[in-house]
Structure formats: C-alpha cells, structure tokens
Amino acid sequence: MRPRLDLPAAIVPAFWGLFFLEATYGAYTSVWPLWIEHLGAPIAIVGIMLGIGGFLRIFVLAPAASIADRFGYRRVIVTARIVALLGFLGAAFSSHWAQLLLVIVAFAVGEMVFPLIQTIVTAEAGDQRMRAFALVFNVGPSIALAISPLIGAGAVALFGMRAAFVLAAIASAIAVIFLLGITNPTTLPVEASVAPATYRAAAREPGFRLVGTLLLITIFSLSFGVAFIPTFLKDIRGFSPSEVTALGALPAVGSAVFGLVVARNRRLQGIPFVTAAIPVGLMSIVFLIMRETAFLPLLCFAFFLRGGLFSVWAMLISALGELAPERLRTRSFALLEMIGGVAFAMGPIVAGVIYSRRATLPFEIAIVLALCLVPVFVLAQRKANVMPKQGSSGPSGDRDADQDRTPLAEPAV
Numbered sequence: 001m002r003p004r005l006d007l008p009a010a011i012v013p014a015f016w017g018l019f020f021l022e023a024t025y026g027a028y029t030s031v032w033p034l035w036i037e038h039l040g041a042p043i044a045i046v047g048i049m050l051g052i053g054g055f056l057r058i059f060v061l062a063p064a065a066s067i068a069d070r071f072g073y074r075r076v077i078v079t080a081r082i083v084a085l086l087g088f089l090g091a092a093f094s095s096h097w098a099q100l101l102l103v104i105v106a107f108a109v110g111e112m113v114f115p116l117i118q119t120i121v122t123a124e125a126g127d128q129r130m131r132a133f134a135l136v137f138n139v140g141p142s143i144a145l146a147i148s149p150l151i152g153a154g155a156v157a158l159f160g161m162r163a164a165f166v167l168a169a170i171a172s173a174i175a176v177i178f179l180l181g182i183t184n185p186t187t188l189p190v191e192a193s194v195a196p197a198t199y200r201a202a203a204r205e206p207g208f209r210l211v212g213t214l215l216l217i218t219i220f221s222l223s224f225g226v227a228f229i230p231t232f233l234k235d236i237r238g239f240s241p242s243e244v245t246a247l248g249a250l251p252a253v254g255s256a257v258f259g260l261v262v263a264r265n266r267r268l269q270g271i272p273f274v275t276a277a278i279p280v281g282l283m284s285i286v287f288l289i290m291r292e293t294a295f296l297p298l299l300c301f302a303f304f305l306r307g308g309l310f311s312v313w314a315m316l317i318s319a320l321g322e323l324a325p326e327r328l329r330t331r332s333f334a335l336l337e338m339i340g341g342v343a344f345a346m347g348p349i350v351a352g353v354i355y356s357r358r359a360t361l362p363f364e365i366a367i368v369l370a371l372c373l374v375p376v377f378v379l380a381q382r383k384a385n386v387m388p389k390q391g392s393s394g395p396s397g398d399r400d401a402d403q404d405r406t407p408l409a410e411p412a413v
Helices: 012-038 043-061 064-071 073-092 097-110 113-124 129-159 162-179 199-204 206-226 229-235 241-247 250-264 266-270 272-292 296-305 308-323 326-357 361-385 399-404
Strands: none
Touching: 012 043, 012 073, 012 097, 012 113, 012 129, 012 162, 012 229, 012 241, 043 097, 043 326, 064 073, 064 113, 064 326, 073 097, 073 113, 073 162, 113 129, 113 308, 113 326, 129 162, 129 241, 129 250, 129 308, 199 206, 199 326, 206 272, 206 308, 206 326, 206 361, 229 241, 241 296, 250 266, 250 272, 250 296, 250 308, 266 272, 272 296, 272 308, 272 361, 308 326, 326 361
C-alpha cells in the first residue's frame, strides 16, 4: 500500500490506524440512533443523546495538546482509543438508554486522537500536505466506512443490533495495534522570543477564524439534515435496521471517490474552499431525495452523495493545515475539532425537536441551508487566497529548514 500511496514512513501507521478507526464508526453509526431508541429513549432524547457527545468533546479536546506535550503523542493516542474500545463494549451490553451516557463519555475521550494525528500528518507530509490529508483523512477512512457497514449489516441481521458494537470494538482493537507504530511529530525549534502556544493565540489567527467559522456553520447545517435519516428510513419508509446499516456504506464510497479525485488533481488541492463547495451543494440533492421518495436506486444515489459531509470536514481540516503556524497547529486542530463537535451536536438536538413535529421538516430546512452555503465557500476561497500559507512557508514552516527539525521526545515512563 505504501508504494502506491507514496506516503512518508511516519504517516503510514496513521493511515492504517485511521482506516480501522473509521471502520469502527461504519460498524455502528447507522444503528446508533436506533439502538438508543430501542433501549427506551423518546425521540427527543435520542436527538439529545446524539448531540451531547459534541459538547463533551470540548472538555476532552481542550487539554489534548498539553497532555500530548507532557506524555507524548503516541501514548495519549493509544490510551484514548483504548477508552473508546471499552465504550463500544459497554454499548453492546447496555440494557437502558441512560447507561449509554457513560458510553458517550468514552466515545468523547476517543476523539482526542484526531487533532494529535492531524498534527503528525501535517508535520511529516512536507509540501504534500493537501494530498496527504486527502489520503489519510478522506480516502483511507472512506474505504473503511464503505466496507464496515456491509459487514455490520450482516452481523446485525444475524445477531441483532448489539453485534454492531462488538464489531466496532474489534475494529478499534486493530486500530490500536497500528497506532502503536506512530511516532511523535517532528517540529522546528521554537525561538525563546516567540510567544508560547496557547488556544487564545490559535484563535486569533485569521486562517483559523476563517476555517473555524465556516466549519461551524457547515457542519451544523449538514448534520441537521442527516441526523435522523436512519430513524426516518426505519419509522417512515419501513426499512429494517440491517438495510439501513447496509445503505450506510454508500456515503463512504462517495467520500472515497471525491478524496481520490482531490488527491490526483493539484488544481483542486490549490482551491480547497471551492472544492469543498461542490459536495456541500450536492448535499441539497441528498435531502431532497430523502424527503420525496423511498425508491431504492435513488436512495442509493443519495447515500453516495451523502459522503459530502465527511469530505467537506476533511477539506477544511487540510486547509487549516496550510494556514496555521506550526507552533499553533495542535491547538488549532483541537479547537477545530471542538467547533466541529459542537456543530455536529447542535444539529441533531435541534433536528430532534423539529423532527417530532414533522418528519420531513429537517430535510426541507437543510436543503435551503446547503444551497446558501455554496457562495459562502467561494467567498472564503477569495479571502484565503490573500492569506500567507503559514503551514508551508515562512518562519514557522520553511521547507528549507526541514533538516533542522527534531522529534519531540517520548517521555520516560
């Protein structure tokens, strides 16, 4: 796989770790709202349960950079994923929806790995950051998300919904094995005169403000529309949980196709905001199809396009990798994950209230929001064009200074 992907050796464990990490999500995501409902939660509570994890991410991700600096990136990444693994097992053996609150906490701890891995990939990818991000955070995970729901659908059909969480735990354990091969990121020496890296300093960066604001609006708008698709298909269209899980493989296929196109096209890599506007606009078609029909071929097409949500998030992360100064990268990525988590949390919470009034209303609102976002992304690209690419040039990221980079040492046990 490495010769074909042409990834630096330091990034290969991250690629495979994220591959199996995303396989865990593919195994259980489609049945997650159905499982909460099955354990006795009213539909409004289902929305809250789907969204509360996003708020917990704030408390988990806030200290992620400091903890990683203190104990080492690899150690924190592996520990966080082990906690998430225990959460999957807890979900499988829960008997009441209230017990899933502890599971959601474990899932939130597992999310700590993303800004840390993003920092590693950004540091090791050199001048191929956009391509590396497309492969590591889009193509690989998307392929995993295309395969695992099909396996999960079979497991759910044979053994019930609990099997999805057992399968997720197995995939998570394999991910941990690969993540053990991760090394700490290399970084340029920081001069004593440079201000210390803080979240406040990261938030002041124009590049972060641009990407963060856009991510907040976009993820809220799109998650608002997709949150209750599984519930809608089951309760209104009459699909079984296993059928919903099988359809859940198609968004990953769409995301993988989009990621491969971006990885092979330097023009698209050079205009990440305009590139991200394409799947955002296509999401309006997804919501329209969901609202109007139960015709399976059209639903398959809609699920294929639904991969745009994942693609947009990946593109915005990679754009931040280009705009954020090196000393602020980890905190910038952590802040972005917090923002994305809150947006992803608010979408289902608001949609749950609206869905209880009329099941198709979230789709109707999401269509309008998605269409309005397209010109916003175009304007964002114009603004980004006049910003310095601090991630790849300048004092914090001079490619000529790569030989002076030193690895952050792994602290002693």
